[in-house]
Amino acid sequence: MSKFRFRWSNVYLLIVxxxxxxxxxxxxxxSFNSGTTMDHFDxxxxxxxGELLADSRLIAIVLNTLLIALLSAxxxxxxxxxxxxxxxxxxxxxxxxxxxxxxxxxIVSPDVIIGAxxxxxxxxxxxxxxxxxxxxxxIAFSIPIVVLMVLPRLREMNRSMLDAAADLxxxxxxxxxxxxxxxxxxxxxxxxxxxxxxxxxxxAVTFFVTGNGFSTLSVEIYSRARQxxxxxxxxxxxxxxxxxxxxxxxxxxxxxxxxxxxxxxAR
Amino acid sequence: xxxxxFSNWAFYVPYGLWIGLFxxxxxxxxxxxxxxxxxxxxxxxxxxTFFKSSTYLMMTVNSVWWAxxxxxxxxxxxxxxxxxxxxxxxxxxWLLLVIMPTWINILLKAYAFIxxxxxxxxxxxxxxxxxxxxxxxxxxxxxxxFVATYIQIPFMILPIYNALDDLNPSFxxxxxxxxxxxxxxxxxxxxxxxxxxxxxxxxxVFIPSLSLFMLTRLIGGNKxxxxxxAIEEHFLTTMNWGMGSTIxxxxxxxxxxxxxxxxxxxxxxxxxxx
Numbered sequence: 001m002s003k004f005r006f007r008w009s010n011v012y013l014l015i016v017x018x019x020x021x022x023x024x025x026x027x028x029x030x031s032f033n034s035g036t037t038m039d040h041f042d043x044x045x046x047x048x049x050g051e052l053l054a055d056s057r058l059i060a061i062v063l064n065t066l067l068i069a070l071l072s073a074x075x076x077x078x079x080x081x082x083x084x085x086x087x088x089x090x091x092x093x094x095x096x097x098x099x100x101x102x103x104x105x106x107i108v109s110p111d112v113i114i115g116a117x118x119x120x121x122x123x124x125x126x127x128x129x130x131x132x133x134x135x136x137x138x139i140a141f142s143i144p145i146v147v148l149m150v151l152p153r154l155r156e157m158n159r160s161m162l163d164a165a166a167d168l169x170x171x172x173x174x175x176x177x178x179x180x181x182x183x184x185x186x187x188x189x190x191x192x193x194x195x196x197x198x199x200x201x202x203x204a205v206t207f208f209v210t211g212n213g214f215s216t217l218s219v220e221i222y223s224r225a226r227q228x229x230x231x232x233x234x235x236x237x238x239x240x241x242x243x244x245x246x247x248x249x250x251x252x253x254x255x256x257x258x259x260x261x262x263x264x265x266a267r
Numbered sequence: 268x269x270x271x272x273f274s275n276w277a278f279y280v281p282y283g284l285w286i287g288l289f290x291x292x293x294x295x296x297x298x299x300x301x302x303x304x305x306x307x308x309x310x311x312x313x314x315x316t317f318f319k320s321s322t323y324l325m326m327t328v329n330s331v332w333w334a335x336x337x338x339x340x341x342x343x344x345x346x347x348x349x350x351x352x353x354x355x356x357x358x359x360x361w362l363l364l365v366i367m368p369t370w371i372n373i374l375l376k377a378y379a380f381i382x383x384x385x386x387x388x389x390x391x392x393x394x395x396x397x398x399x400x401x402x403x404x405x406x407x408x409x410x411x412x413f414v415a416t417y418i419q420i421p422f423m424i425l426p427i428y429n430a431l432d433d434l435n436p437s438f439x440x441x442x443x444x445x446x447x448x449x450x451x452x453x454x455x456x457x458x459x460x461x462x463x464x465x466x467x468x469x470x471x472v473f474i475p476s477l478s479l480f481m482l483t484r485l486i487g488g489n490k491x492x493x494x495x496x497a498i499e500e501h502f503l504t505t506m507n508w509g510m511g512s513t514i515x516x517x518x519x520x521x522x523x524x525x526x527x528x529x530x531x532x533x534x535x536x537x538x539x540x541x
Contacts, residue, residue: 009347009351009354010351012347012348012351013348013351013352013355013361016344016348016420017364019417020364020365020368020417020420020421021368022383023376023379023380023383023417024368024371024375024376024379026379026382026383026389027375027378027379027382030382037382037387038382038383038385038388038389039382039385039387039388039389039392078281079281079282079285080282082277082278082279082281082282083278083279083281083282083285085278086278086279086282099286102286102290102291103286103290105290105294106289106290108470108474108522108526109519109522110474110475110477110478110495110518110522111475111478111495112478112480112494112495112498112499112515112518113297113478113498113515113518113519114293115502116297116498116502116508116511116512116515117293117294117296117297117515118289118293119502120293120296120297120300120508120512121288121289121292121293121296124296136289140285140289143282143285143289197370200372201370201372201373203372203373203374203481204478204480204481204495207481207499207503208499208502208503217372218372218373218374221372221374221375221378222374222481222485225374225377225378225381225485226484226485229381229382229385233375233378237371237372237375237378237379240371240372240375241371244367244370244371247370248363248367248370252363
């Protein structure tokens with residue numbers, strides 16, 4: 001009886017996973033199509049990858065997107081980590097909770113609201129719409145994620161380690177760089193990866209604050225998709241899928257080393 | 268105690284600036300802007316227009332209705348998925364496989380569905396095998412609902428899975444030992460104890476569903492107008508920022524109501540932490 005039920009659950013899972021991955025597989029499959037549509041597979045070709053590599057406009061956009069993602073993730077990680085260290089030391093519960101709620105506002109807000117309000121903000125301050133406004137927005141919406149990733153590590157930290165370090169004659173700087181920082185590094189890395197993916201994944205906020213001239217990959221795909229099918233986008237998505245895979249493997253290893261460290265500490 | 272005071276002003280100034288400039292100021296600005304009419308005068312005109320116009324009110328009701336449908340369908344598919352994954356041997360690995368599609372840019376997934384649903388697309392070819400003529404799938408409400416649900420599923424599975432993981436298995440065993448049937452165990456033990464996860468999932472699906480704007484255009488063919496679409500059009504097409512902000516404020520109010528209804532504060536982290 002139980003074995004029968006078990007098998008039905010596997011069938012259900014299989015269907016769900018098939019649906020989850022079907023569109024992605026579909027895109028990648030047709031990137032090798034020598035035809036021009038996603039309807040008929042005429043034959044195998046790498047032509048669209050060639051077109052992609054020859055499309056200097058698209059390559060510039062990819063580089064822009066990566067630059068924005070890396071810069072915003074780095075800066076957001078720095079500011080967010082400092083913010084988490086500060087929040088962790090706040091002693092009045094009311095103030096701490098207020099800061100945490102403010103921190104979470106950008107996470108629960110819909111993208112459209114973030115985009116629209118940032119657009120008003122940048123226009124009011126006369127920040128030119130383009131690279132700088134997109135970068136500032138990406139830093140801004142990544143900071144709270146970094147804080148949420150680093151804070152739990154700080155809470156887990158054993159306070160007596162700090163006292164021990166101080167008793168052994170370490171000064172503040174040494175305590176920070178040799179005790180606190182190594183301990184929260186896994187959290188910082190998780191925060192950095194999350195910031196990176198949020199930046200790469202964002203469409204709505206960028207769409208609002210990008211202005212004319214500057215474009216990121218999501219915005220470019222949107223404008224191309226509105227014009228119809230172009231298999232160059234398929235080739236691009238196949239390449240992006242590989243990059244995503246690499247990033248997931250990277251993230252997985254960071255998580256693994258973090259849990260290994262935790263196990264070692266437990267011992 | 269004094270040892271913990273390792274930092275100085277450098278630690279909170281950048282973060283404090285961020286809170287001031289990018290959290291408080293934008294919210295304040297969007298509320299301020301919502302009171303400005305087209306001539307940039309301070310007035311309640313936008314709100315009056317919104318609440319007097321049946322178009323705006325119907326659009327709001329519709330948007331809430333669609334978000335509700337998307338959430339229900341997502342929940343119906345996600346709960347069993349999370350439940351079954353939790354029983355698997357390598358559950359963490361399968362969970363990673365659920366998360367992976369969310370790392371693929373949402374635009375690319377929408378674009379894939381344009382190909383799948385199109386007039387001569389793969390679905391119509393498949394139906395053609397059975398002699399069913401090409402049907403219009405793209406730019407229908409059904410396709411919008413399908414794709415929106417597809418995109419939201421992982422965000423619902425994650426919090427439910429976490430809730431199942433937190434559930435102490437001895438409760439289930441106790442319930443079985445006391446003679447409860449599978450259904451009784453589920454409805455009296457598992458479901459109530461995983462309700463926080465369900466609420467967290469609803470929160471992280473319903474609010475984004477209210478504000479979807481790209482899918483409504485690419486997949487829904489502008490037939491469904493959500494609050495998000497309306498805001499986007501007012502800001503970027505008709506350039507009526509005042510009205511756009513007013514709808515934005517309505518959306519923020521809707522969001523707050525949902526947060527209160529779905530309870531505890533901690534769950535807002537459900538979307539990102541695993």
